[in-house]
Amino acid sequence: xxxxxxxxxxxxxxxxxxxxxxxxxxxxxxxxxxxxxxxxxxxxxxxxxxxxxxxxxxxxxxxxxxxxxxxxxxxxxxxxxxxxxxxxxxxxxxxxxxxxxxxxxxxxxxxxxxxxxxxxxxxxxxxxxxxxxxxxxxxxxxxxxxxxxxxxxxxxxxxxxxxxxxxxxxxxxxxxxxxxxxxxxxxxxxxxxxxxxxxxxxxxxxxxxxxxxxxxxxxxxxxxxxxxxxxxxxxxxxxxxxxxxxxxxxxxxxxxxxxxxxxxxxxxxxxxxxxxxxxxxxxxxxxxxxxxxxxxxxxxxxxxxx
Amino acid sequence: xxxxxxxxxxxxxxxxxxxxxxxxxxxxxxxxxxxxxxxxxxxxxxxxxxxxxxxxxxxxxxxxxxxxxxxxxxxxxxxxxxxxxxxxxxxxxxxxxxxxxxxxxxxxxxxxxxxxxxxxxxxxxxxxxxxxxxxxxxxxxxxxxxxxxxxxxxxxxxxxxxxxxxxxxxxxxxxxxxxxxxxxxxxxxxxxxxxxxxxxxxxxxxxxxxxxxxxxxxxxxxxxxxxxxxxxxxxxxxxxxxxxxxxxxxxxxxxxxxxxxxxxxxxxxxxxxxxxxxxxxxxxxxxxxxxxxxxxxxxxxxxxxxxxxxxxxxxxxxxxxxxxxxxxxxxxxxxxxxxxxxxxxxxxxxxxxxxxxxxxxxxxxxxxxxxxxxxxxxxxxxxxxxxxxxxxxxxxxxxxxxxxxxxxxxxxxxxxxxxxxxxxxxxxxxxxxxxx
Numbered sequence: 001x002x003x004x005x006x007x008x009x010x011x012x013x014x015x016x017x018x019x020x021x022x023x024x025x026x027x028x029x030x031x032x033x034x035x036x037x038x039x040x041x042x043x044x045x046x047x048x049x050x051x052x053x054x055x056x057x058x059x060x061x062x063x064x065x066x067x068x069x070x071x072x073x074x075x076x077x078x079x080x081x082x083x084x085x086x087x088x089x090x091x092x093x094x095x096x097x098x099x100x101x102x103x104x105x106x107x108x109x110x111x112x113x114x115x116x117x118x119x120x121x122x123x124x125x126x127x128x129x130x131x132x133x134x135x136x137x138x139x140x141x142x143x144x145x146x147x148x149x150x151x152x153x154x155x156x157x158x159x160x161x162x163x164x165x166x167x168x169x170x171x172x173x174x175x176x177x178x179x180x181x182x183x184x185x186x187x188x189x190x191x192x193x194x195x196x197x198x199x200x201x202x203x204x205x206x207x208x209x210x211x212x213x214x215x216x217x218x219x220x221x222x223x224x225x226x227x228x229x230x231x232x233x234x235x236x237x238x239x240x241x242x243x244x245x246x247x248x249x250x251x252x253x254x255x256x257x258x259x260x261x262x263x264x265x266x267x268x269x270x271x272x273x274x275x276x277x278x279x280x281x282x283x284x285x286x287x288x289x290x291x292x293x294x295x296x297x298x299x300x301x302x303x304x305x306x
Numbered sequence: 307x308x309x310x311x312x313x314x315x316x317x318x319x320x321x322x323x324x325x326x327x328x329x330x331x332x333x334x335x336x337x338x339x340x341x342x343x344x345x346x347x348x349x350x351x352x353x354x355x356x357x358x359x360x361x362x363x364x365x366x367x368x369x370x371x372x373x374x375x376x377x378x379x380x381x382x383x384x385x386x387x388x389x390x391x392x393x394x395x396x397x398x399x400x401x402x403x404x405x406x407x408x409x410x411x412x413x414x415x416x417x418x419x420x421x422x423x424x425x426x427x428x429x430x431x432x433x434x435x436x437x438x439x440x441x442x443x444x445x446x447x448x449x450x451x452x453x454x455x456x457x458x459x460x461x462x463x464x465x466x467x468x469x470x471x472x473x474x475x476x477x478x479x480x481x482x483x484x485x486x487x488x489x490x491x492x493x494x495x496x497x498x499x500x501x502x503x504x505x506x507x508x509x510x511x512x513x514x515x516x517x518x519x520x521x522x523x524x525x526x527x528x529x530x531x532x533x534x535x536x537x538x539x540x541x542x543x544x545x546x547x548x549x550x551x552x553x554x555x556x557x558x559x560x561x562x563x564x565x566x567x568x569x570x571x572x573x574x575x576x577x578x579x580x581x582x583x584x585x586x587x588x589x590x591x592x593x594x595x596x597x598x599x600x601x602x603x604x605x606x607x608x609x610x611x612x613x614x615x616x617x618x619x620x621x622x623x624x625x626x627x628x629x630x631x632x633x634x635x636x637x638x639x640x641x642x643x644x645x646x647x648x649x650x651x652x653x654x655x656x657x658x659x660x661x662x663x664x665x666x667x668x669x670x671x672x673x674x675x676x677x678x679x680x681x682x683x684x685x686x687x688x689x690x691x692x693x694x695x696x697x698x699x700x701x702x703x704x705x706x707x708x709x710x711x712x713x714x715x716x717x718x719x720x721x722x723x724x725x726x727x728x729x730x731x732x733x734x735x736x737x738x739x740x741x742x
Contacts, residue, residue, distance in 0.1 A: 052600060052601065052602045053602055054580075055577055055580035055581035055582075056580075056581050056582055056602055058581065080340065080341055080344075081341060084337075084338065084341075155379075159379050159380075164379050164380075164381055165381060242368075243375065246372065246376060246379075246381040247362075247381075248362065258364070258368050259337070259363065259364065259365060260365070261365040261366075261367055261368065263335060263336045263337050263338065263365050263366060264335065264336050264366055264592055264593070265366050265511070268574055268575050268576065268577060268580065269365075269574075
């Protein structure tokens, strides 16, 4: 058995050649980070620019007269007249209400979709019932249908249910499950050791107890991954809430930010307001990734090796 | 205590009027106009305490999507600002209330507006809206760039245009175009591949009507879009039309005096003008306050160039307020439309100086309000008043399909992939086939 000499304790390290390879790797990494951060930087910079200077200072990296007015008008802290005087479109967003709607919309869907998908996945992975494999094949086929063709039938259903303009109407098509989530979790559940469950079964546990007390706790990683990915996806979901929410009271953030688009056919978007709104809207996702970032990476790596 | 107060307030409101309180939904797309209409709504509620108006503003793109899905799903607003490009389709699908019987019943005068505006909203003896404002087109210029090039605003007052050499209009554009070496577009040394500043920019916005892009050129050649409102025959195959569009395309393709189609698409609309990299742009009167108050340089307004027929011609377009057939508050909706079209509300709108109201006296208020801000907007109004100075928006069925055909055809010409003389005949045949 050979041991690698630890360099830590060695008083005189042998001179190593300058680590060009490593330097190159770091440079490449820095470049990639810079390229990924740059758009966010531009969003932030534009949000700090006064409307008057937006086009003349498009290429500079920092506004000549930084201002917070865009954040103020997005948050509704200044009046319509003041917003227009500052060069904004004067469009008002009920930001807190939209934020509340977004949190409810995303929260309920993430909890519902993850939980129900896990139950379905468990059934497909462990329970025996007639037609199981046929139904699962149907599921896989459902994954191939592009979401866009479902919008019209979904819209008609929601309309006939009288749920237009309501949060339940916005949440309904997403809350139960997605084929992908079921497929993803089923593959994971299949890889779990059967013995634990059989032992629990012998101790008298029913399928739901086994699912709730054994399978779920053992699957924290993939479930967290799914939940976080769904959170990001739903937080940014635009088209469906846009179709359903006609009234400002039911707007989610991505829909509410639409008011900064072009006002008139020849006009230009209110870029500074839009960027300020976008920046604030992205903050919760940033926070989520900062708090749970390590977890996401771990679980992705974990599920990747399965 | 608070509860008690609200309760009493609610009770008095109920006892004061026979009907319960109504909330009207009203939509518009231009947030610049929202404060004015908010004021109108407040004044209206003062006169009609049982009706409150809730104004929703949506940007141009979403506005029409929102309305169409609203009609289908029954969530459309009671009253909304309507556009000439859209109302024929809405009318054909029976989404708009014919207000002629109401006008007759209440003896509402429809001759108080600029001539022609009210008629735009009629078809087959039915009427789908009352005029709220009008717009014409003119040249907006960057006064700083004009001065730097040694030009005076008066130099822009009497420009001429033709599709052969572009006239004094093209020469002025060339004088205001500079390459990176500082040569202007008239100099033989001018390098059209290295342009630092353009003399003019068109938003290209191809489309079927060309309101702010090309219609004011083509109209002065004697050309007409079609043979009047709801005509089923278009004239895009006319050589005068092809020559005018080719001239505009060549300003970029051959001369390099205006930004290319790709450049404008990439930066969006009039961004180069806003960035101080294009000296002039043609646009509608609804952009006055946007350009003159929100840019870091001084913006002036000049009349359109005169064309081959010796006159300058602008498209005359107007907006109106329409009532949705599905509205559950038809009476209140009609009251509100009537109020919006009245001098009382239009004076309020005029005083804000954002758009030109349809009633001439209210328009004078708008011009005065702009003058007080140091902006001379009389060019637009003079254009509307001039005899033969305007032609009407091409009102048509199937506007969306005509627009699709013409947009893609024009793109080919603007990109230099096709000659106008070759492609418009074919496009026109396709357009006319829509009405067979």
